[in-house]
Amino acid sequence: MKIAIIGYPDSVKKILKTLEPQYSHIRFLPYEIKQLRDSVENLKDLKGRVDGVFSTGIGVHSEIVSKLGLNVPMVYSNREAGSILKALWEVRENYPNINNLKVGFDIVEKDVLLDTLDEFGITLDRVDVQEYEEDKTELDFLDEHIKNLSKGEVHCILTAFGYVYDYFKSKKKPVYRLQSTKNEISNQMKALLKDIKINENFKNRIGIKIVKIIKKHKKDELENDRAVFKANLNDIFLKYSKNIHGNYQEFSEDEYIFFTTQKILETKENEVNFLKLVNEIYMLGAKVAVGIGYAENIQGATINARKALNISLVNDKGEIFLFSDNKIRGPLYKKTRFDYSTKISENFEKEAKKIGITPKYLSKIRALHETFGKKEFTSKELSEILEITERSVNRIIKPIITSGYAEIIEYEVCTSAGRPRRVVRFNF
Structure with missing residues (x-):
């Protein structure tokens, strides 16, 4: 391990x-x-x-x-009670009269800190707590500490950040490290x-991969050429099935199904081997649409793989999608990949209606926030990621803006001719 x-x-x-x-x-x-x-x-x-x-x-x-x-x-x-007490013990060595001390903390939860102080009968003159916020960097925490020290609002700093600790140490300022206890x-x-x-x-579940060959046959293509193509294809698939310690069979015309486990399909080795397979098929003059599914049994995994394949076929870009546990993941191995839930609760439907969007697109936009770590997108970005036209993007955005859950913050100037693209910030 x-x-x-x-x-x-x-x-x-x-x-x-x-x-x-x-x-x-x-x-x-x-x-x-x-x-x-x-x-x-x-x-x-x-x-x-x-x-x-x-x-x-x-x-x-x-x-x-x-x-x-x-x-x-x-x-x-x-950073729980043990971390706090250990750091305060070090503080006490330099400040015997801790009752008159104003202390600046970061990362610890304020409730945990106050409960710890109360539980052990520790009294401080003042505490300033910077709790964790997703958008704050170490520099943001550092700036706040510097400001509080300079104003005399705190006498010393207890920080969980090594970067912040080293900065104050280099300036010979009173700083102590909040580290987890053993x-x-x-x-x-x-x-x-x-x-x-x-x-x-979980990963020992069944893994099914359906590969659909998309090949335009020329009218004058000889039957022998098709036979050679099929023979080459079977050689490629046989080699790949050995790599995944599974087997495969022709499911229908130009459609092949591979049987293995989720654990094997999620290895780095499988990723390399499968992308090599896709490239070899492309060299034969064809492209593929791929759907992957996981479940506890073959039937469930096959159903999930079929759902994922249908998404790939609709997009018609030769991409790979995965469906399991009520989540769509894809396109795999691409920068535009994002994962979104297909399970819609009653509360989720109500929220979508309030925002002015379908539950499906609410789930997708929420997934974009998590995947790309931001809430601001141009219409072009949304078009490429959601794989819809910019006109469709604008149609989806309009009621969200009207309901106050999104706003236009600026316009991106295009270098080529055409209207500038809006930068939209979602407020949910």
């Missing part, structure tokens, strides 16, 4: 020091980053290489979730291992 430990160097080292003696059978892969945003992008090679991820904090965790798209269990070091780290590791076990059982 391989587990990646990702985050600021000192926290990575502490997690390794805590866990390696307890789990000698697990290979821990340390990835040290000193600042978010730029560094996380360099971790894309983790996909398909690890069984789980242990991040050093919620900031790192959120960056990984939004940017890497790893389909493995993940946990992060939380007990908190161990508890999170137990939760991660439990999730990995559940995930393994």
